[in-house]
Amino acid sequence: MPNGGSALRQRSSQQEIPTRSAESPHDLESRKTGAQPPAHVRYECPDCGIPVSCSEDHFVDDYESHLEICDILREINEDDHDLRSGRFFPEFSYPGPQLDEAQINMTNWDTLLYSREFVAINEERPMRQVTRMLTYPVTIASVLHELSPYSLKRGERLTVEGLKSFSALRYTLHPPKSGAGMDIKGLRPNPPPVRLFILGARAESSLPRAVWMQLAHLFPRATFHLIFIGPDSMANRDDEFPLPERTPSNPFGAIVEDRLSSQMKISTYVEYFHTLHNAQHFYPYDPYFDAFMLFHPGLGHPASSHEWAETIRPLLDTKVPIICTGYTQWDMERDMQWVQDTVGGEMDILLEPGENRFRSLRWDLNDLDPQDISAGNYGVWAFRGKRYETQMREDS
Incomplete structure (x- = not known):
């Protein structure tokens, strides 16, 4: 099952055009090599609360790789809400x-x-x-x-x-320390x-x-x-x-x-x-x-x-x-x-x-x-x- 899910994830990602230049060989964007325009991201992860996929099916297909950053995305989301919470800092x-x-x-x-x-x-x-x-x-x-x-x-x-x-x-x-002071004798070049x-x-x-x-x-x-x-x-x-x-x-x-x-x-x-x-x-x-x-x-x-x-x-x-x-x-x-x-x-x-x-x-x-x-x-x-x-x- 993991191998089949990985293959499906690879096929679905290769259908789309990258939305940006890949930042590194490990960047998920480097997997996109297709000719279709990228779909709009609208499905929120129930754990981190951030939209990460265009549909629930693609989210499930890519869930394994999303788990690598899910905790960090949740932390980012909470920090942004904290800045707008109105609390005293x-x-x-x-x-x-x-x-x-x-x-x-x-x-x-x-x-x-x-x-x-x-x-x-x-x-x-x-x-x-x-x-x-x-x-x-x-x-x-x-x-x-x-x-x-x-x-x-x-x-x-x-x-x-x-x-x-x-x-x-x-x-x-x-x-x-130059020994500078407030009077004339204490003047020093700066x-x-x-x-x-x-x-x-x-x-x-x-x-x-x-x-x-x-x-x-x-x-x-x-x-x-x-x-x-x-x-x-x-x-x-x-x-x-x-x-x-x-x-x-x-x-x-x-x-x-x-x-x-x-x-x-x-x-x-x-x-x-x-x-x-x-x-x-x-x-x-x-x-x-x-x-x-x-x-x-x-x-x-x-x-x-x-x-x-x-x-x-x-x-x-x-x-x-x-x-x-x-x-x-x-x-x-x-x-x-x-x-x-x-x-x-x-x-x-x-x-x-x-x-x-x-x-x-x-x-x-x-x-x-x-x-x-x-x-x-x-x-x-x-x-x-x-x-x-x-x-x-x-x-x-």
């Missing part, structure tokens, strides 16, 4: 600045939230909700912090080139802010600013300038439309938020990075003060790789670290393979791809395909343009 109350004497622990989510003195979270659902947003600033901090869980030890994925690049940034992010270029920005650009301020609290003696860049960087920010006019003083119509705090400034550009790079808008780049962050960029995805084709070489030309995340292990490996195929001889790996210790604990559902689930910032890796060391030649 104490987990979204974020702590303020960190005391110098109170050291943080970046081993995992539990130790970080405890050492940052978050409100105690004793249930899994509130933990999933709070990590869904905090994963963006904390992922950046987990790579750049001097107490980063990624190191040269076996299995911790940092490479020698990565240690060189990240040590330069850590030197800036953890400056020694270094420029660390610029974090967040390319292909989408949902992360509309996060509450209190979430991004957590990044500044993790580096109490540093200042930041977050720069969101991308054609979708103003998505979900309709209250700020229309965009500023492009003037000689603001040639790319940047939206600047400089009243957040003395530690952080945010700028948003609805533009492609290679356009800004070719105009030398951000020159010069400094490995001690600059880094790029790409959240789920889809470098190797068939639908978005063409948009990165003009951007990847300008990125490598900056010679500063480029940190990337992915929805799944397959998504990361596909992005990395695309970079290696495109500019393989011009880049160095700084952080080997692997699971992000500070990934979102909440799973997300693709609205266009209920079988496609992923986790925000599931994995993280990093690279940069290759640096060539000067060698002295001794004439014989």
Whole structure:
């Protein structure tokens, strides 16, 4: 009977055209090789409450494979209902600045939230909700912090080139106490802010600013300038439309938020990075003060790789670290393979791809395909343009 059900499931799936590109060889969409248009999904699973099949007969045929993700789909459904339940969310109350004497622990989510003195979270659902947003600033901090869980030890994925690049940034992010004071004798020169270029920005650009301020609290003696860049960087920010006019003083119509705090400034550009790079808008780049962050960029995805084709070489030309995340292990490996195929001889790996210790604990559902689930910032890796060391030649 199992073999017969498997054969029937294979025949029914092969009759339809795929609704999207398969994300991996294990993706259920890869089974669809037919010529019929895909049927509308309307039958809800009685266990998870999410429509997953076009009819009860197809649901029964595919029940064995659905069981692999049924519990996760139910969890996603319950988390979505929880956000709309109207309850009070104490987990979204974020702590303020960190005391110098109170050291943080970046081993995992539990130790970080405890050492940052978050409100105690004793249930899994509130933990999933709070990590869904905090994963963006904390992922950046987990790579750049001097107490980063990624190191040269076996299995911790940092490479020698990565240690060189990240040590330069850590030197800036953890400056020694300068003895500055409020009077004239206490005046000290301050270094420029660390610029974090967040390319292909989408949902992360509309996060509450209190979430991004957590990044500044993790580096109490540093200042930041977050720069969101991308054609979708103003998505979900309709209250700020229309965009500023492009003037000689603001040639790319940047939206600047400089009243957040003395530690952080945010700028948003609805533009492609290679356009800004070719105009030398951000020159010069400094490995001690600059880094790029790409959240789920889809470098190797068939639908978005063409948009990165003009951007990847300008990125490598900056010679500063480029940190990337992915929805799944397959998504990361596909992005990395695309970079290696495109500019393989011009880049160095700084952080080997692997699971992000500070990934979102909440799973997300693709609205266009209920079988496609992923986790925000599931994995993280990093690279940069290759640096060539000067060698002295001794004439014989």
